Amino acid sequence: MPSGLIALLDDVATIAKLAASSIDDVAGAAGKASAKAAGVVIDDTAVTPRYVIGLAxxxxLPIIGKIALGSLKNKLLFxxxxxxxxxAFAPWAIVPILMLGGSYLAFEAAEKIAEALLHEHHHKKQLLDSIDDPKELEQLQVKGAIRTDLILSAEIMAIALSSLEHLTLGRTxxxxxxxxxxxxxxxxxxxxxxxKLDDIGxxxxxxxxxxRLGNLLVRIVPxxxxxxxxxxxxxxxxxxGGILVHGLEELHILTVVPETIHHLSLKADVAAGSLGPVAEWLVNALGGAVVGLVIGGIIAMIVRKLTKHPEDFVVDA
Incomplete structure (x- = not known):
């Protein structure tokens, strides 16, 4: 798989299959799935904290609770x-829908990079600071986090679903x-x-x-x-970008892109020796990031042409 996240989520899909094999195994499989969540933490955990930085x-913790509840609603209700x-009715649509979500994630990232390069993040910070009502600001941040989570959650559910095709609807x-x-x-x-590391410190x-440990945490946490x-x-x-690359591979469109990334990742694996798996993941992640930057950058340029206020599309901390 061209994305580090997708490769790690293959393990989650295996856990889902175990969970579906017997109702008695659900509790044990859930515990294993929680351990496997460390793979998703690399991506999802890196994204979420920025929505609470700078708030009271x-x-x-209440904000994180709201985001977690929104994440569950994303997964279970939608x-x-x-x-x-x-x-059941349109399996062919799953990959294109995921690619749309991947494009949105890439756009969000490209827009943030553009804001930093053009020093527009100060303007956005002023807009957020101008909100006098803490509840309104909190709702704004939670809404942005849940929107981003929807895309990441869709990837999790799709990878898990891909290994459950032979099961009944109920067990799935x-x-x-x-x-x-x-x-x-x-x-x-x-x-x-x-x-909460700073408070712990x-x-x-x-x-x-x-x-000593407390003083160290206080110094390094910011x-x-x-x-x-x-x-x-x-x-x-x-x-x-990884979602997009995987989609290109599945739809047999511009296959030179996923094939090139896969070829380079295998060469990195061999060249790195004992660190081969790490090197392979890094090349896949870098390849996905490059694709994401290109596609997200194009979308960001189009959005900026169509609106003078791109921040209306992206609300971050």
């Missing part, structure tokens, strides 16, 4: 029924529900820990036994959150 500390209906629904809960709790549990710094915010933009590029 006491509102961080994506699960949609996936079952598409499987159970398996996808297990994956939805396991991944959501895994991802947003990790996000909650990340955004502050509390430890007041104790004799944990003072930079860590800034790095994660940047990583979130990169994640949207390589995930969105």
């Amino acid at each position: 500390p006491e509102r961080e 994506l699960l029924p949609g996936a079952l209906l598409l499987t 629904a159970i398996a996808l529900t297990v994956v939805a809960f396991a991944i959501t709790f895994g991802v947003y549990g990790a996000v909650a820990v990340i955004v 502050l509390e430890l710094s007041k104790r004799k036994r944990g003072r 930079g860590l959150l800034s790095f994660i915010s940047t990583l979130g933009t990169a994640a949207m590029l390589w995930v969105g």
